[in-house]
Amino acid sequence: MALLKVTDLHVYYGVIHAIKGISFEVNEGEIVTLIGANGAGKTTTMQSVIGLIHPTSGTVEYDGKTITNMPPHKIVRMGMTQVPERRRIFSELTVAENLLMGAYTEKDKAKIKNSMDEIFELFPRLLERKNQIAGTLSGGEQQMLAMGRAMMTHPRLLMLDEPSMGLSPLLVDQVFSMIKKFHENGTTILLVEQNANKSLAISDRAYVLETGRIIMSGTGAELTESDDIKRAYLGG
Amino acid sequence: MKIIEIIISGLNIGVIYAMIALGYTMVYGIAKLLNFAHGDIIMVGGYAICVFCAMSGSRTFFFVSIVAAVIICTVLGIVVERVAYRPLRGATPIAVLITAIGISYLLQSLAQIIFGSAQRYVTVPDLGKIMIGSLGIKWSTIITLAASVIVMVSLSLFVKYSRIGRAMIAVSEDRGASQLMGINVNIIITITFAIGSALAALAGLFYLLQSPYITNTFGAMPGIKAFTAAVIGGIGSIPGAMIGSLVLGLIESICDTIVPIAPYKDAIEFSILIIILLVKPTGLLGKVRREKV
Numbered sequence: 198m199a200l201l202k203v204t205d206l207h208v209y210y211g212v213i214h215a216i217k218g219i220s221f222e223v224n225e226g227e228i229v230t231l232i233g234a235n236g237a238g239k240t241t242t243m244q245s246v247i248g249l250i251h252p253t254s255g256t257v258e259y260d261g262k263t264i265t266n267m268p269p270h271k272i273v274r275m276g277m278t279q280v281p282e283r284r285r286i287f288s289e290l291t292v293a294e295n296l297l298m299g300a301y302t303e304k305d306k307a308k309i310k311n312s313m314d315e316i317f318e319l320f321p322r323l324l325e326r327k328n329q330i331a332g333t334l335s336g337g338e339q340q341m342l343a344m345g346r347a348m349m350t351h352p353r354l355l356m357l358d359e360p361s362m363g364l365s366p367l368l369v370d371q372v373f374s375m376i377k378k379f380h381e382n383g384t385t386i387l388l389v390e391q392n393a394n395k396s397l398a399i400s401d402r403a404y405v406l407e408t409g410r411i412i413m414s415g416t417g418a419e420l421t422e423s424d425d426i427k428r429a430y431l432g433g
Numbered sequence: 434m435k436i437i438e439i440i441i442s443g444l445n446i447g448v449i450y451a452m453i454a455l456g457y458t459m460v461y462g463i464a465k466l467l468n469f470a471h472g473d474i475i476m477v478g479g480y481a482i483c484v485f486c487a488m489s490g491s492r493t494f495f496f497v498s499i500v501a502a503v504i505i506c507t508v509l510g511i512v513v514e515r516v517a518y519r520p521l522r523g524a525t526p527i528a529v530l531i532t533a534i535g536i537s538y539l540l541q542s543l544a545q546i547i548f549g550s551a552q553r554y555v556t557v558p559d560l561g562k563i564m565i566g567s568l569g570i571k572w573s574t575i576i577t578l579a580a581s582v583i584v585m586v587s588l589s590l591f592v593k594y595s596r597i598g599r600a601m602i603a604v605s606e607d608r609g610a611s612q613l614m615g616i617n618v619n620i621i622i623t624i625t626f627a628i629g630s631a632l633a634a635l636a637g638l639f640y641l642l643q644s645p646y647i648t649n650t651f652g653a654m655p656g657i658k659a660f661t662a663a664v665i666g667g668i669g670s671i672p673g674a675m676i677g678s679l680v681l682g683l684i685e686s687i688c689d690t691i692v693p694i695a696p697y698k699d700a701i702e703f704s705i706l707i708i709i710l711l712v713k714p715t716g717l718l719g720k721v722r723r724e725k726v
Contacts, residue, residue: 249609269612278613285610287603298603301596302615346614 198261200225200354200385201246201277206255208241215241217409218255223354228376228386230396230417232430233406239389240282242406243358246387247279248272259354274302276353280360282389284343288332292323295331295342299349309349316345319375337368344375348384355379356387361395373399393430397421405430434568439686445574445643447682448581452636453659454666454674455588456629462605462669463625466529470513470536472656474630477509477540478502478637479647480548483555495558503634510630511623519619544649555645573642581639584632585675592671597624605669658685661706667719676717681705 199222208216216238223229233239244250246257248269257265264272287295296316300309317324320341326334331342340360347355357376361369373395380386380399390396397403400417405426413425420426453475460468485498517536521529560572592598603611604621612618633652640655641647658681666677681702688698709716 247613249612268617270615270617273613273615281610281613285607285613287606287610289602289606290599294599297596298599298611298614298616301600350615 202258227401230388230400230403237406238409278352279356282358299346443683443686447679450659451678454663458663458674469533472652473540474633475637475652478634506630506634510626514626577639667716673718
C-alpha cells in the first residue's frame with residue numbers, strides 16, 4: 198500500500214493555476230523523486246502535501262488517512278517531515294537549539310538526547326559547532342543542520358525540497374550519500390530536485406513535473422535512459 | 434543626591450514602560466501585528482484593581498485585586514486575539530491595524546459606559562517611604578523596580594531555555610518552518626498574547642501606585658510611550674524593548690527635572706524616536722534579517 202498518495206491535486210495562487218491535477222504515490226521504503234525545472238510546481242506540491250498550502254481540490258492520503266487541509270503541525274506528528282527549500286534553519290538559535298526544535302513533538306528527554314547524539318555522529322561538523330549561532334554556518338553546514346533537524350524524530354516519510362541547491366559539487370555528493378543513508382536506515386524518501394542526474398541515480402521511481410503537470414513517470418533507470426529527459430534535464 | 438533621584442525616578446518610569454513594551458514587541462515579533470489595543474489592556478487592569486480595592490480596604494484584599502487584574506487581563510488578551518486577530522491571519526497588515534485601533538476604541542468606550550468618563554480615585558494602599566540618608570524612596574518605587582526586574586529576568590530565561598520559549602523564537606523567525614517542526618503556531622500566539630496582557634496588568638498596577646487615578650484613556654499615553662520605547666529598542670527584540678524603555682524613562686525623568694523643558698517632554702521623547710530611526714532604522718537592537726543561500 199502506498200504510504201503517501203496524492204490524487205488529482207490542484208493548487209491556485211489567486212488566478213494562477215499552479216498545479217493542474219497531479220497524482221503520484223510513494224510506497225513504504227522507496228526513494229521517489231519529482232524532477233522539473235524552476236517554476237514547474239515542485240515546491241508548491243511539497244508544501245501542499247504537508248499542509249503549508251491548501252490545495253484547491255484533490256486529496257492527499259498518508260498511511261491510509263486523508264490529510265488534505267490538515268494543519269502542518271498535526272501532519273508532522275503523524276511521522277512525516279520536510280526539509281524545506283532554502284533549508285530555513287532558525288538562524289538566531291544555536292545548532293543544538295535547532296536540533297531541539299526538530300524534536301519539538303518529542304517529550305521524552307532521553308530520546309531527544311539519543312537522537313541528538315545520532316545526528317552528531319552522522320554530522321560531526323554539527324557537533325563541532327554545537328553552540329554556534331546557526332545563521333553563521335556555511336551553506337553546506339546549514340543544509341546538514343536542516344537535514345539533521347528533520348531526522349530528530351525519526352520520520353517514516355522524509356521529504357526534501359532541493360537539498361542540493363546552491364551547494365558545491367563535493368557537498369552535493371555528501372547530501373545525496375546522506376539521503377541514501379537515511380533510506381538504508383528505513384526512512385521512505387520523497388525528493389524534489391533540479392539535479393536530475395544525481396537524484397535519478399538514487400531513486401526507485403521518479404515523476405517529471407512540467408508547468409504544473411506530471412508529463413512522465415517511471416523507474417529511475419528508465420527515466421535516465423529517456424531521450425526527452427536527457428535532452429531537457431541531463432544536458433545531453 | 435539629585436542625580437540619584439533622577440535615576441531612580443527614570444528607572445521607575447522605564448520599567449513600567451518595559452512591562453508594556455514587552456507585550457508590544459513579543460506580539461509584533463511572533464504574530465507580526467501591532468496590537469494597538471495593548472494600552473487599553475492596561476486600562477482594563479487598572480479598573481479591575483479599582484473595583485476590587487473599592488470592595489474592601491484591607492491590604493490582603495489589595496493582593497487579591499492584583500491577582501484578579503492579572504487574570505482578567507490575561508483572559509481579555511486571549512479573547513481579543515481569538516475573536517479579532519485570528520480570523521485575520523493572512524489578511525493585509527492594514528486590515529489588522531484598523532482592527533487593532535477598533536478594539537482599542539471598543540475597550541475605551543465600554544469602560545466609559547460602565548465607569549463613566551469622570552476620573553476615579555483608586556484606593557490603593559499608601560505604602561509609605563523609606564529614608565536612606567537624606568534620600569526618601571517610596572516603597573511603591575522599590576516594589577515596582579524589584580517586581581519588574583524579576584519579571585524581566587524570568588521572561589528572558591523562559592524564552593531562552595524553555596521549549597515554548599524556543600518555539601516563540603522559532604515562530605518569530607520563520608512561521609512556516611516552525612510548523613514543519615510540529616509547532617502549533619496558534620497556541621504560541623495565544624501564549625504570547627497571554628504573557629503580554631498579564632504584563633500590561635502589572636503595568637497598570639505600577640501606574641496606580643504612582644498616581645491612584647484612572648479614566649477610560651488611562652492606558653493610551655503609556656501605550657504609545659511604550660510602543661515608542663519598543664521601536665527605539667528595535668521592535669521584535671525582547672532585550673531591545675527593555676533597553677528602549679529604560680532609555681525613554683531616563684529621558685523623561687531628566688526632562689521632568691529641568692523646569693523650562695518639562696512641558697515639552699513628550700515632544701522631546703518622540704523627537705528622539707525620530708532621530709534614532711533616522712540613524713538606525715531597525716532601532717537600537719533590531720536586526721536586519723540576513724539570509725544565506
